[in-house]
Amino acid sequence: DAKTTQPPSMDCAEGRAANLPCNHSTISGNEYVYWYRQIHSQGPQYIIHGLKNNETNEMASLIITEDRKSSTLILPHATLRDTAVYYCIVKGAGGTSYGKLTFGQGTILTVHP
Amino acid sequence: GAGVSQTPSNKVTEKGKYVELRCDPISGHTALYWYRQSLGQGPEFLIYFQGTGAADDSGLPNDRFFAVRPEGSVSTLKIQRTERGDSAVYLCASSLSGTVHNSPLHFGNGTRLTVT
Numbered sequence: 001d002a003k004t005t006q007p008p009s010m011d012c013a014e015g016r017a018a019n020l021p022c023n024h025s026t027i028s029g030n031e032y033v034y035w036y037r038q039i040h041s042q043g044p045q046y047i048i049h050g051l052k053n054n055e056t057n058e059m060a061s062l063i064i065t066e067d068r069k070s071s072t073l074i075l076p077h078a079t080l081r082d083t084a085v086y087y088c089i090v091k092g093a094g095g096t097s098y099g100k101l102t103f104g105q106g107t108i109l110t111v112h113p
Numbered sequence: 114g115a116g117v118s119q120t121p122s123n124k125v126t127e128k129g130k131y132v133e134l135r136c137d138p139i140s141g142h143t144a145l146y147w148y149r150q151s152l153g154q155g156p157e158f159l160i161y162f163q164g165t166g167a168a169d170d171s172g173l174p175n176d177r178f179f180a181v182r183p184e185g186s187v188s189t190l191k192i193q194r195t196e197r198g199d200s201a202v203y204l205c206a207s208s209l210s211g212t213v214h215n216s217p218l219h220f221g222n223g224t225r226l227t228v229t
Contacts, residue, residue: 043220096169097211099218103155
């Protein structure tokens with residue numbers, strides 16, 4: 001599975017969009033980009049995933065560059081409850097399971113009032 | 114509906130003792146995972162069950178760690194002769210299937226194990 005690079009921390013004002021970048025320059029053609037987040041004292045929570053097209057759901061949008069070497073998770077209107085560690089993970093069909101994930105250090109997003 | 118449930122939420126044990134950690138996955142989820150998370154780090158994969166069988170136990174650190182899922186639902190992670198280095202949050206996750214990309218993991222809130 002390709003390695004990912006994320007900034008260690010980011011700040012965002014409440015009500016504004018939070019744009020969290022992820023670099024995955026060694027991603028291969030059959031690998032998906034997954035985003036999870038972990039709020040303090042809770043288990044990780046799935047947010048969204050994509051292969052090459054942009055994706056949107058009720059939680060967020062995922063923008064993947066055309067060359068697939070990087071992506072951005074967008075929380076359109078951040079709230080205080082979005083303060084969490086955000087993990088960008090690349091995972092393909094190789095190996096035993098799509099659920100065998102390699103979590104890095106993630107990005108600590110702090111949303112300010 | 115009910116999410117993944119882990120018990121106990123906290124466990125304090127003495128070095129050398131045996132512990133069992135329980136995970137109740139979401140009903141109908143065939144895939145079950147155990148992860149371990151040390152302070153300030155991301156979760157690390159331990160073991161993956163598809164049904165009753167352990168399909169991948171490559172993340173178990175040594176033979177003191179063992180996990181079972183006898184009926185394809187509830188799973189128990191067992192740690193023998195606990196060491197202080199085993200102190201961590203043990204997370205369980207389940208998914209509908211482990212072999213498709215659009216089957217996200219649903220995590221429990223973990224068991225915080227402290228070995229004194």
